């Protein structure tokens with residue numbers, strides 16, 4: 329996969345004039361009776377969500393915000409860079425949105441990664457406490473306020489959130505002012521495991537900063553857990569689209585346009601050379617490839633380095649752990665270039 333950003337292709341219509349929002353008008357669009365549309369990518373990390381997010385963002389009337397759930401991580405808020413290349417804390421887009429939240433206190437708010445919030449997932453599944461627990465309610469309100477501010481900043485654009493965390497996705501699906509479409513993106517567990525075992529630099533955080541790594545067994549367990557959670561969302565009758573990474577890279581325009589059609593947006597297409605031109609995004613966190621300066625467009629190619637790169641031991645362990653879901657999602661269990 330290759331992708332980069334061309335500043336000249338910024339979709340000016342997605343950014344507002346720059347005036348500061350007041351807290352009173354943050355959710356004005358939702359209050360007018362038009363629910364805010366959110367496309368939420370759910371699943372396991374290293375599954376191609378950065379690619380999908382930016383392909384979707386080519387459609388007029390969309391805005392990609394990266395992994396919004398990471399706003400609750402102090403390290404991300406204070407040290408990471410926005411997709412536009414500016415430090416997140418200094419990015420004008422996010423400054424306008426976050427300064428509009430006069431009562432926003434991420435330190436006090438419940439983090440999506442705390443044990444309590446994991447219990448919240450169970451509570452939501454069982455339809456207990458979802459509306460009455462003040463702690464949960466406050467967290468849900470925060471999410472809704474931020475989506476509202478993004479919507480106002482972008483004249484009601486469809487928000488593409490690639491947070492992937494099923495717990496966060498379920499919370500978003502319970503917000504009354506939000507019309508969410510969940511996209512369950514799945515990649516072959518062996519491809520994910522291979523990616524997790526490799527060292528990858530996060531140059532934006534310093535010369536010695538790297539993306540997190542997991543052993544193949546741990547990656548396979550996490551892959552299984554996240555995808556099972558994502559499947560639970562389907563049982564919860566959320567509006568839900570299932571997409572395999574391998575199908576996305578084989579026919580990107582077809583798969584992306586299927587999604588866009590379902591949410592009422594116009595189609596995208598590559599140029600004569602098969603290049604997709606994406607606007608600059610203000611995405612939070614995510615794959616550091618989004619800052620690559622060596623290319624100015626997205627040339628979709630299948631990343632199948634794992635087919636030859638994953639050791640026999642790691643391949644066997646990963647396959648053993650994830651076999652039931654691999655079969656359920658239509659993957660072959662044995663090593664094959666067809667995936």
Ligand SMILES: [Zn+2]
Pocket residue numbers: 410411412413414419420421422609610611
């Ligand atoms: Zn930015």
